[in-house]
């Protein structure tokens with residue numbers, strides 16, 4: 392592997408073998424899952440400067456698999472979309488990727504071959520990237536939530552796991568929603584700060600009694616100081632699942648209560664502290680475009696649910712501009728373009744929109760501008776809402792831009808961000824049976 396001179400980076404070997412697994416959960420229930428070798432996948436941890444050397448194989452998933460790095464700015468060839476950036480990996484085949492870790496944060500990975508089936512059944516895992524200097528908190532935990540036909544699992548448990556943390560230690564919880572609909576998390580027993588959204592650092596000051604609504608595919612990191620009392624973390628969809636941190640063994644664990652008020656990323660961010668953001672250059676360029684009211688590419692995407700024929704039978708399609716994938720016009724850009732996208736939701740459901748390969752800066756939600764630069768890679772466009780976002784086109788390729796309710800994606804709500812002049816040799820269907828949505 393190539394390593395630039397002086398870089399401290401290590402090579403992290405990653406084996407992701409898609410397979411059917413029967414999993415016995417701590418409650419005694421068992422689920423028939425598809426996994427990348429373990430429930431909630433191997434939990435990957437790396438540092439900026441490392442390189443992930445990934446081998447994807449397929450043991451016995453007949454439909455095939457891929458691995459998409461949700462939110463991570465990878466090269467297009469490693470975006471893992473079957474039929475767009477590669478062929479699906481079928482049983483006995485393999486796909487290799489080398490992914491340089493360039494940015495810290497909380498991310499996740501999942502199959503992008505027939506995701507409405509594969510992700511839902513469990514082909515996902517988490518990726519935590521620490522700064523080059525290592526973890527910034529004493530205790531660092533990842534809490535991915537996933538619902539297996541009605542059974543809520545946080546991490547690898549369908550119950551409340553308990554661990555002892557000494558008072559005064561700093562704790563980071565990384566909340567990850569791998570489901571199809573928004574999940575409401577609660578962290579109870581300690582005031583906390585929200586320190587990152589979708590892998591980008593933010594500042595909120597100390598928050599009290601705020602629920603944390605995480606979009607399907609989104610991530611929220613919170614940090615608090617361990618008090619001399621228990622802290623409970625979990626989700627509203629099943630309060631008997633999650634995590635309890637106790638200052639000493641034997642302390643009783645309280646029930647989870649979910650605060651009625653939710654953290655609002657648009658209204659609750661503090662003014663920028665002057666710390667250099669991962670997106671400083673893009674922020675400057677976007678500020679200039681806003682001042683001049685001039686973007687290189689502008690597009691409105693109308694999200695809706697419309698009747699259509701699906702294989703001859705009347706059904707609904709989840710549409711963008713009245714069409715379904717692959718008949719939706721792509722957003723065509725050139726490298727270096729500043730792009731303003733306006734998502735208008737005319738339907739009665741939430742659409743968690745997710746552009747691949749790029750984070751976007753939220754300019755406004757229903758006309759309300761964030762208090763500080765707000766960068767996301769997955770955002771819930773609620774019924775009737777209008778989101779304006781800016782995208783800096785700095786990662787050439789053909790990228791999906793889709794609803795992360797994967798049932799909506801399967802029923803059409805997928806479009807492309809396509810860099811002019813980039814083509815792909817891969818196709819939908821074909822010998823590999825590619826199903827990118």
Ligand code: C2O
Nearest residue numbers: 459461608745791
């Ligand atoms: Cu989580 Cu198209 O991705």
Ligand code: CU
Nearest residue numbers: 742794796799
């Ligand atoms: Cu949707």
